[in-house]
Amino acid sequence: MSALTVDSLELSVAGIPLVTGVSFTVGAGERVGLIGESGSGKSLTATAVMGLLPDEVDAAGSVRLSDVDHDLVGATEKQLARVRGRRMAMVFQEPMSALNPSMRVGDQVAEIMLIHGTRPDKATARAAAVELLGQVRLPEPAETARAYPHQLSGGQRQRVMLAIALANDPAVLICDEPTTALDVTVQARMLELIRTATEERGTALLFITHDLAVVAQTCERVLVMYGGRLVETGSVKEVFTAPKHPYTRGLLDASDLEAVDEHGRLRTIPGAVPGAGEFPGGCVFRNRCTDATGDCAEAPVLSEVDDRGFACWNPVGGPA
Amino acid sequence: MNVIEVRDLHRVYRRPRTSLTVPGTRVEALRGVSFDLPRQARFGVVGESGSGKSTLIRLLAALDKPTSGTISFQGKDITGLPERRLKFLRRELQVVFQDPMGSLDPRMRVRDIICEPLVAQGHSDPAGRLKELLDAVGLPQQSADRFPHQFSGGQRQRISIARALAPNPSVLVADEPVSALDVSVRAQILNLLADLVERFSLTLVFVSHDLSVVRHVCDTVAVMRSGEIVEMGAAEEIYESPQHSYTRELIAAVPTLRTAMRRFA
Numbered sequence A: 001m002s003a004l005t006v007d008s009l010e011l012s013v014a015g016i017p018l019v020t021g022v023s024f025t026v027g028a029g030e031r032v033g034l035i036g037e038s039g040s041g042k043s044l045t046a047t048a049v050m051g052l053l054p055d056e057v058d059a060a061g062s063v064r065l066s067d068v069d070h071d072l073v074g075a076t077e078k079q080l081a082r083v084r085g086r087r088m089a090m091v092f093q094e095p096m097s098a099l100n101p102s103m104r105v106g107d108q109v110a111e112i113m114l115i116h117g118t119r120p121d122k123a124t125a126r127a128a129a130v131e132l133l134g135q136v137r138l139p140e141p142a143e144t145a146r147a148y149p150h151q152l153s154g155g156q157r158q159r160v161m162l163a164i165a166l167a168n169d170p171a172v173l174i175c176d177e178p179t180t181a182l183d184v185t186v187q188a189r190m191l192e193l194i195r196t197a198t199e200e201r202g203t204a205l206l207f208i209t210h211d212l213a214v215v216a217q218t219c220e221r222v223l224v225m226y227g228g229r230l231v232e233t234g235s236v237k238e239v240f241t242a243p244k245h246p247y248t249r250g251l252l253d254a255s256d257l258e259a260v261d262e263h264g265r266l267r268t269i270p271g272a273v274p275g276a277g278e279f280p281g282g283c284v285f286r287n288r289c290t291d292a293t294g295d296c297a298e299a300p301v302l303s304e305v306d307d308r309g310f311a312c313w314n315p316v317g318g319p320a
Numbered sequence B: 001m002n003v004i005e006v007r008d009l010h011r012v013y014r015r016p017r018t019s020l021t022v023p024g025t026r027v028e029a030l031r032g033v034s035f036d037l038p039r040q041a042r043f044g045v046v047g048e049s050g051s052g053k054s055t056l057i058r059l060l061a062a063l064d065k066p067t068s069g070t071i072s073f074q075g076k077d078i079t080g081l082p083e084r085r086l087k088f089l090r091r092e093l094q095v096v097f098q099d100p101m102g103s104l105d106p107r108m109r110v111r112d113i114i115c116e117p118l119v120a121q122g123h124s125d126p127a128g129r130l131k132e133l134l135d136a137v138g139l140p141q142q143s144a145d146r147f148p149h150q151f152s153g154g155q156r157q158r159i160s161i162a163r164a165l166a167p168n169p170s171v172l173v174a175d176e177p178v179s180a181l182d183v184s185v186r187a188q189i190l191n192l193l194a195d196l197v198e199r200f201s202l203t204l205v206f207v208s209h210d211l212s213v214v215r216h217v218c219d220t221v222a223v224m225r226s227g228e229i230v231e232m233g234a235a236e237e238i239y240e241s242p243q244h245s246y247t248r249e250l251i252a253a254v255p256t257l258r259t260a261m262r263r264f265a
């Protein structure tokens, strides 16, 4: 069984669908990217997996972890609290909002171990915290453990978040745009760190970003999301070199700053992402797609064979 | 003639102690920066965080004063000029920032955001100019009646560009204008900037940490490290064959789709 299995996930607010029929798995030690423009539903999917959805969002479908014997959708807060930070953990885009500003960072790393009882006592947890801070390559870990979040740089705070996330050796790690706010050189080091840390521990990684180059560098498999649906899935190699969905093609073209069209312009996807509830019926990409035909008034389904799939009536390069 | 001439610019900040590991000291944000910008130059500034890019921008826009050195704008030394004598600069040079939300007043309608500088200037036909500007940046006319939070990140960046263009400046300065945007929106805004610079014969100063972005809109690039320009020259040349090891590091640190895909080859 995969470390994480999401099946037919449906999220809505007051009857407005936000995420529709999302199914995917992440195996132990596997690194899977979730990409799509802002407003596609990536963060909602991640928050649903973590059981952190705001009250107004209704969820249906199933989220299972291999080492937890109940479904996370519909689980009680008490059940979720036992799983979160222990079996699965998340690194957020803005570390400042996720860290406690008035607690030393070493204590925050130690706390998550004590809460879940993975270390017998405070002293052991503190020592383990310093060791973890060293593993995420923070300079002078013993010193840094005594610092408060505001005394660290953005990149250092992200490392603290990663240390907290890895503290209990979770089976699943979710990173939501962990490097978007970081400087380039700091980002490069952080990505390397996430890759090696998950590799060493056999952690299943779901990596969310809108930066395709980062996915190409970090992940093996990729899920493309638009309008709250998965529109294409497959290995990074296949999806990025031979995309079938026009949306994926558009993202790839727009990412390539080394290629321009005949007018010397960067290629773009026409129009913009509609707001929640404003996507067209039928294929959600229909109002921005240059390949749309009459068929597209009916929603195409994602049909997957061996983890490779796309939801489009007129795939790039023809069917199959 | 050069629009801007910068000579041996220094800016030293005094910083209070904020970190346990780094003692509070003087920070030399700029250490002897010099360059000339001919009319209609498209000048890129790249460098990692803290290299002094924004400090340089603030000095060019006379939002801050250098510790030493001079900046002349259209032949006139602007360093040390009092605010009342900077009116021409406030019109001729406009700045677009990274975070459009932070630089747009949330309580103002787009109409007023864009027209504010026109009204201050006593423009004869602000309504007509507003129409022209919305058109130029690709926003629908109805946008005028809405508030900034009702727009996406890319649209907000279009609003701040329209506002910057309103007084008909000759120099447009952009500090990381696409860093906070999605890849697809980034491409749209870069195309827009390239169009506008051409159409309005603007001199452009474009700051980014990403040389592959800068290369697309600029003809000349300065690479900054720790307050100094370590390499300067034609954008294409620096991107294709960087001479300084720091420039090579900077290029290597930004993953491009092409380089990242090599591991699957």
Ligand SMILES: Nc1ncnc2c1ncn2[C@@H]1O[C@H](COP(=O)(O)OP(=O)(O)OP(=O)(O)O)[C@@H](O)[C@H]1O
Binding pocket: B013, B014, B015, B027, B028, B029, B047, B048, B049, B050, B051, B052, B053, B054, B055, B056, B209
């Ligand atoms: N008001 C200030 N007081 C003290 N130090 C400052 C101040 N403004 C900037 N600095 C310091 O000056 C140096 C250059 O800062 P600057 O903002 O110009 O960098 P930058 O190249 O724009 O970086 P980024 O890519 O992160 O925007 C940094 O070390 C910064 O911490």
Ligand SMILES: Nc1ncnc2c1ncn2[C@@H]1O[C@H](COP(=O)(O)OP(=O)(O)O)[C@@H](O)[C@H]1O
Binding pocket: A013, A018, A036, A037, A038, A039, A040, A041, A042, A043, A044, A045, A054, A056, A057, A274, A275, A276
């Ligand atoms: N609590 C909520 N209530 C209503 N709409 C929401 C809520 N959370 C997110 N949305 C909407 O759902 C869509 C997807 O959001 P999100 O998952 O944050 O996208 P992404 O992470 O891909 O940028 C957006 O249109 C967003 O405005």
Ligand code: SF4
Binding pocket: A245, A246, A247, A283, A284, A285, A286, A287, A289, A290, A291, A292, A293, A295, A296, A300, A311, A312, A313, A314, A315
């Ligand atoms: S189904 Fe139709 S509209 Fe949707 S992506 Fe395919 S061609 Fe375009």
Ligand SMILES: [Mg+2]
Binding pocket: A042, A043, A044
């Ligand atoms: Mg998000």
Ligand SMILES: [Mg+2]
Binding pocket: B053, B054, B055, B175
């Ligand atoms: Mg800056």
